[in-house]
Amino acid sequence: MVLRRHIIYFGARSALLLVLGLCTFFSFGQQPSSDLPANVLQGAKTDTMDAYYLIDKVFIVGNKKTKEHIIRRELKIHDGMWLFKPEIDELLEKEREKVVNTRLFIEVDINYLELGGNKIDVIVRVLERWYLFPIPLLELADRNFTEWWTNQNRDLSRLEYGIRLTQYNFRGRNETVNLLAQFGFTKKLALGYRIPYINRNQKLGLRFLFSYATNKNTNYRTESHRLQFADSEETILETFRSNVVLTFRPNFYSRHAFGMQYDQSSVNDTIQELNPNYFLDTDKKQQYLSIYYQFTADKRDFVAYPLDGSLFQASIDQKGLGIFDDVAITTLYASYGKFWDLGKNYYAGNGIRGMASFPSRQPYNLYQGLGYNQDFIRGYEIYVIEGPQYVLNNNSIKKLVFSTETDLRNLNISRKFGKIPLSIYLTAFFDQSYVANYPNYNLNTRFSDTYLFGYGLGVDIVSFYDLVMRFEYSFNKANESGLRFNISAAF
Incomplete structure (x- = not known):
């Protein structure tokens, strides 16, 4: 025995x-890359810079009960982050899916507003269950x-x-x-x-x-x-x-x-x-x-x-x-x-x-x-x-x-x-x-x-x-x- x-x-x-x-x-083989593109860090030309958006603010709207940090915990995007323009729609859809899968909301929409000068605001709208x-x-x-x-x-x-x-x-x-x-x-x-x-x-x-x-x-x-x-x-x-x-x-x-x-x-x-x-x-x-x-x-x-x-x-x-x-x-x-x-x-x-x-x-x-x-x-x-x-x-x-x-x-x-x-x-x-x-x-x-x-x-x-x-x-x-x-x- x-x-x-x-x-x-x-x-x-x-x-x-x-x-x-x-x-x-x-778990650890999937670490995110730097928020700032490598060519931006190296002082890229202006025409290359134009291929990117810089997030000025990320706004959370509609969370009457849910604490804001609970939603932000699901998001990779944040204030001051650079986004490659051709990939922004795909990225924001992935962000939306992550918020949906908290099962806290019946509706989730993530959109952005261009501010000029390559800056944008990102608005996360939720409707709570x-x-x-x-x-x-x-x-x-x-x-x-x-x-x-x-x-x-x-x-x-x-x-x-x-x-x-x-x-x-x-x-x-x-x-x-x-x-x-x-x-x-x-x-x-x-x-x-x-x-x-x-x-x-x-x-x-x-x-x-x-x-x-x-x-x-x-x-x-x-x-x-x-x-x-x-x-x-x-x-x-x-x-x-x-x-x-x-x-x-x-x-x-x-x-x-x-x-x-x-x-x-x-x-x-x-x-x-x-x-x-x-x-x-x-x-x-x-x-x-x-x-x-x-x-x-x-x-x-x-x-x-x-x-x-x-x-x-x-x-x-x-x-x-x-x-x-x-x-x-x-x-x-x-x-x-x-x-x-x-x-x-x-x-x-x-x-x-x-x-x-x-x-x-x-x-x-x-x-x-x-x-x-x-x-x-x-x-x-x-x-x-x-x-x-x-x-x-x-x-x-x-x-x-x-x-x-x-x-x-x-x-x-x-x-x-x-x-x-x-x-x-x-x-x-x-x-x-x-x-x-x-x-x-x-x-x-x-x-x-x-x-x-x-x-x-x-x-x-x-x-x-x-x-x-x-x-x-x-x-x-x-x-x-x-x-x-x-x-x-x-x-």
Whole structure:
């Protein structure tokens, strides 16, 4: 046991060094060049100088609640900066996208005003969103809509209801406070708080989370890649979680997160009898500390539904630090998505993700694989394909076929809800994957240890406040097909 644990920790340490090396390359290999063009610094001729604008002032307009420094943190442009005239429109569009991706505003426009003598003022106009959402909660307990509709036979008892109070842009500093009181299938109380910046240069931030949940119905096993559930009149699963995350944002596009988390779970005799390996070794209680690191390099044009740009993520997670003997699992994860604007309203996207966890023998409640955490192969939404290692490739091509914006401001509606954009895309997709099975996991072999693919056609609907709906008709390797509905972009 001691030797195994040392091997796990040595592997985690080596993997961490590799991940940190890659992330340092992505993070610090993109430093901006000098604001002043080299030929200006060297005393260029007047006709060369005429190819540049000098920013006199950058004005922020429309931010009634948001602190100005929160917006300026997203901007590369600043007072006294030289801009190459032929590239100014492209640069200002990139600046606009960065402000849009804060998700603080429903409208962002960046324009410039010529003052003469090569000087300009830049005006950043924003229209703030509605930030306080006391929303009645009504959602499904299942992994996705198709799981509920097909595998759970549209069982209304699996609904979760309650109230979620979310205060975005708390104190005007892009902080977020979340309060959740949830009932129904899962009873849950949760408090979350996100502070994007805690230091003067706005690079360090903090996140906190506390949650407590109980269930009278939970999945205890997977058979033929479908979750099996147990019901009880009393609580059969109880969970508590708390974590703290330190974030570091060295530049506009890169983020590092260092987290520590405590998890405690317990089950009653029913779950332990149905699956003695739920927590491994017939245990009815599990607790562990974990530490993790995640790096993100995000250059997407629109986070909720990207059409151009790229996203790279890599993480390492160590569950079990030797304080408790319940868990000792190391997980490596990496993903890369690339998106292209092909012109004439055509777009393409390609994403690849991979996960590897060690050792292979793990408690059932911590099993990983496709079907969890937004890693899906389209055409297999009703299944979970579990395994300690997998690779997934998603491919899409789409065409914008309809786009409009409805103006409701003449109906005396708040400007925050006065314009409703609507875009519709026709999509074609092809996904492929491979999942290595857990050892001796004979209940689930149909889609494990074999090449998988899925394909189909769909319609994506994108509207305001980051609303994305996908209607897709898909086929899989087993010649199964069906209409699927999802909320959020595919990858």
